[in-house]
Amino acid sequence: MNQDVLSKIVENNKGLISQGAVATYIPELAKVSKDYLGAVIAFPDGTMLSAGDTKVRFAIESISKTVVLALALLDNGEEEVFKHVHKEPSGDAFNSIKKLETEPDHLPRNPFINAGAIMTASLIKGKDPEDKFNRILEFMKKISEDDSLELATDIYLSEKATGDTNRGLAYYMKGQGVLSGNVEDILDVYFKQCSIYVTTESLAKIARFFANGGVLSTGERVIPKKYAQIVSGLIATCGMYDQSGEYLDNIGIPGKSGVGGGIISPVSSKKIGVAVFGPALDAEGNSVAGMGIMKDISKEMELDMF
Numbered sequence: 001m002n003q004d005v006l007s008k009i010v011e012n013n014k015g016l017i018s019q020g021a022v023a024t025y026i027p028e029l030a031k032v033s034k035d036y037l038g039a040v041i042a043f044p045d046g047t048m049l050s051a052g053d054t055k056v057r058f059a060i061e062s063i064s065k066t067v068v069l070a071l072a073l074l075d076n077g078e079e080e081v082f083k084h085v086h087k088e089p090s091g092d093a094f095n096s097i098k099k100l101e102t103e104p105d106h107l108p109r110n111p112f113i114n115a116g117a118i119m120t121a122s123l124i125k126g127k128d129p130e131d132k133f134n135r136i137l138e139f140m141k142k143i144s145e146d147d148s149l150e151l152a153t154d155i156y157l158s159e160k161a162t163g164d165t166n167r168g169l170a171y172y173m174k175g176q177g178v179l180s181g182n183v184e185d186i187l188d189v190y191f192k193q194c195s196i197y198v199t200t201e202s203l204a205k206i207a208r209f210f211a212n213g214g215v216l217s218t219g220e221r222v223i224p225k226k227y228a229q230i231v232s233g234l235i236a237t238c239g240m241y242d243q244s245g246e247y248l249d250n251i252g253i254p255g256k257s258g259v260g261g262g263i264i265s266p267v268s269s270k271k272i273g274v275a276v277f278g279p280a281l282d283a284e285g286n287s288v289a290g291m292g293i294m295k296d297i298s299k300e301m302e303l304d305m306f
């Protein structure tokens with residue numbers, strides 16, 4: 001892989017943008033241009049290859065769920081976290097309530113669907129919601145090696161104002177006695193974690209962090225290797241929601257998407273992190289051109305795990 005090849009890959013996938021649309025259920029996200037497209041590959045020595053719109057800031061959305069899972073594991077340990085959330089793909093849409101009702105224990109199927117992420121957000125330690133969010137933001141800055149990350153207040157307020165499906169999921173879990181704490185406080189942390197501004201570069205470094213077993217490019221270990229393996233494993237099985245199987249089959253590396261248009265792929269075998277940004281999404285909420293780029297990068301660099 002070199003700069004020219006990566007630039008060509010981004011260029012070649014621009015045609016797919018017309019097959020998707022920006023997310024509109026969060027009004028502030030509807031204002032983003034659907035034409036952005038970018039890709040970054042972060043290598044273990046700290047170097048990166050970037051092509052396209054890689055410095056544009058956008059909301060991390062569901063990709064934050066990987067970071068919050070890692071912090072919840074640090075705060076509580078593996079055994080405690082997985083008393084509250086399962087590790088299985090749901091096969092349903094990311095905001096579905098279906099299995100919360102039909103599963104006998106009413107626990108979310110995994111930490112990456114909205115119900116599961118609200119659960120893991122509730123496990124973050126801190127004296128109040130602000131403290132909990134600040135701990136998430138500081139942790140995300142550390143593992144992305146990017147101090148410029150910050151809350152996108154307009155997006156946060158937009159999520160909070162329109163997040164009734166998430167409220168439904170959280171109150172249902174509280175009603176079943178599986179979610180503890182003040183629901184509005186937990187949702188506040190969740191809405192804020194989704195509304196952190198990132199760039200494709202910061203996301204690629206987060207992916208590299210997980211691919212390197214929880215170690216930064218400086219060599220500093222931040223989380224135990226086991227926790228990074230749990231996050232990467234769940235990204236592979238549950239990261240693209242009801243498209244997770246197809247993504248793994250088609251592209252051959254783990255992928256975690258967000259409705260802001262980002263996708264991260266931690267590639268443990270090569271210790272590299274790949275991230276793409278393309279806000280035009282398909283019906284499942286995954287970046288259409290972003291997945292096209294991931295497929296081409298995987299092919300070009302022979303990343304397929306199988």
Ligand code: DON
Nearest residue numbers: 061062094194257258259285
């Ligand atoms: O809660 C939500 O619906 C959004 N904040 C995040 C959803 C999301 O990113 C799903 N990803 N593809």
